[in-house]
Amino acid sequence: MAGEVVLTWGGVLRGMRATIPVALGVATYGIVFGALANQSGVTFGENLLMNVSVFAGAAQTTALESWHYPLPVLSIVFTVFLVNLRLILLSVSMRSWLEPLPRWQVYPMLHLLFDEGWSVAMGMRRRGERDAGVFLGCNLLVGLAWLVTIMIGHIVGGQIGDPAAIGLDFAFTLVFAAILFGGYRSRFDLLPWTVAGVVAWGAYVLLPGTWYVVLGGIAGCLVGAAGGPVGRPESEAG
């Protein structure tokens, strides 16, 4: 890979164009998330702030699950940390691409690092793309779709009524399940998943708050680390 790394608007546009189908999927999910945020008692301003500053769908969804006053601040933040820990791996993977760029370009860009945009960008890189603008464009379009549709969902969501009536109260769980199933790699995955599930089950029955996520997550990790193939770099289930 002798090609020099550049950052151009042309690259940004190419990235955005390639991301359109993915952005449509994100957009539909954004509407649902916006509505659920509203139902969970998040105000419009809080939702806007969260989407601009956090910008991580799965983590925001877990936060909403425990969004009851008084807010369990520590447990929410720690769960967000656990759910987003995967981002550190995506971030690591960007080193080889963004390394030559000045840091004032790299670090703001990394704020937009998002699973869907990242995956499209990496696919284009595998086909020879070197323009860092592509990475920016992919993530930018996902970010815009996410932000706009969430705010629409927030406004419309107040009129949706009882989400349980159409099964939407289960949407959180099923999003996680779908991401989980989509990340299935090998039969060995079933071992840490089962251990995580059993521990989470016990903790859910015995402990308050969302500590079942923390304990189940750590338990599954330990089992995976003990028995899994060592140091596999490619990995994201969520």
Added chain:
Amino acid sequence: MAMHGSAVLTIVLMAVVTYALRAGGFWLVGRFALPPRFETALNYLPGAVLVSLVVPAVIDEPVAGIPALAMTALGMRKTGNLFVALVGGVFTVWLVRQVTGG
């Protein structure tokens, strides 16, 4: 644009933690070589967290939850599309509740 103090605090902390992870990998990899076992553990973290999030909701309502999970798994397997899988799962929950009156 009403905002609660504790909500803003929570959101700011969420944002700090998330950005630290987004920027941290890029930053760290130039400085340390992580032990391979630690990387292996990280590989299993998202899946384990996702399982943990799913299990209690299914325990609370297994009659709708288990078929909905099966439908979501099928949707992911056939289409690989998150939204399609989600719609199938939610529809299953709705259907089961209609049938059982739950």
